Amino acid sequence: MKRIRTAILVVAAVTTASCATSPTGRDQLTLFSPAAMQDMGAAAFNDIKAETPAAGAFLNRYVECVANPIVGVLPGRGSQGWEVRVFDRDEPNAFALPGGKIGVYKGLLDVTETQDQLAAVIGHEIGHVLARHGNERMSGQFMVQTGMAAAAALTRSRESPERRRLMAVLGLGAQVGVLLPYSRSHETEADRMGLELMARAGFDPRASVDLWRNMARTAGRQPVEFLSTHPGHETRIRALQSGMAAAMDLYRQARAEGRAPACDG
Numbered sequence: 001m002k003r004i005r006t007a008i009l010v011v012a013a014v015t016t017a018s019c020a021t022s023p024t025g026r027d028q029l030t031l032f033s034p035a036a037m038q039d040m041g042a043a044a045f046n047d048i049k050a051e052t053p054a055a056g057a058f059l060n061r062y063v064e065c066v067a068n069p070i071v072g073v074l075p076g077r078g079s080q081g082w083e084v085r086v087f088d089r090d091e092p093n094a095f096a097l098p099g100g101k102i103g104v105y106k107g108l109l110d111v112t113e114t115q116d117q118l119a120a121v122i123g124h125e126i127g128h129v130l131a132r133h134g135n136e137r138m139s140g141q142f143m144v145q146t147g148m149a150a151a152a153a154l155t156r157s158r159e160s161p162e163r164r165r166l167m168a169v170l171g172l173g174a175q176v177g178v179l180l181p182y183s184r185s186h187e188t189e190a191d192r193m194g195l196e197l198m199a200r201a202g203f204d205p206r207a208s209v210d211l212w213r214n215m216a217r218t219a220g221r222q223p224v225e226f227l228s229t230h231p232g233h234e235t236r237i238r239a240l241q242s243g244m245a246a247a248m249d250l251y252r253q254a255r256a257e258g259r260a261p262a263c264d265g
């Protein structure tokens with residue numbers, strides 16, 4: 001009975017199907033309603049919180065100090081109700097989920113040397129959410145007949161393959177050991193959006209280049225979300241640098257308007 005109800009919910013979600021355009025102008029297929037994506041994001045976040053110890057209030061406050069100004073420049077209601085949790089895990093990893101959930105592994109804070117570098121990661125992850133990459137990936141899965149099972153995973157046991165697949169399409173592959181990286185176009189789009197978001201929040205966008213260099217040096221072969229598709233570090237850095245002049249304009253404007261986050265030291 002529960003599975004039938006889930007199937008009805010999924011069909012209801014899919015009837016709102018639409019062909020959308022991403023924030024950077026890419027055509028995308030997004031079959032699931034924003035409400036359905038928010039529910040799935042919140043459920044996945046609860047699962048992770050239940051399984052993974054928190055790193056504590058001190059680190060959480062630091063990451064909130066960086067995340068809040070970025071969330072604050074999101075358009076409309078996008079800035080409301082975001083939740084940040086730092087997890088006690090050593091891998092340098094982070095993620096953001098529909099429904100306003102941001103997760104950071106404390107190992108990331110060993111790689112990010114400054115608030116601005118951390119802002120580059122958080123901006124990138126929020127970029128994935130704003131550009132509906134999770135929805136797009138779930139829609140792709142749905143089109144190959146596994147979307148139903150993926151959505152049904154919400155009502156099934158923790159360890160089911162369907163649940164692992166759902167987590168993976170939401171961008172949490174590294175958390176559950178399923179290798180399903182974002183595509184290169186998603187990574188590039190998240191980089192572009194992250195650069196703009198961090199600059200508008202008053203973080204120095206040039207730190208994004210330092211961050212990716214650090215990541216390339218220290219992350220090695222771990223299943224880290226933002227390195228998973230290897231757009232090629234130099235390619236990635238060139239793309240960031242090509243958007244840097246515009247980002248610096250936004251950054252200077254933000255500083256002139258008093259947006260100057262001070263989270264370090």
Ligand SMILES: [Zn+2]
Binds near residue numbers: 186
């Ligand atoms: Zn990414």
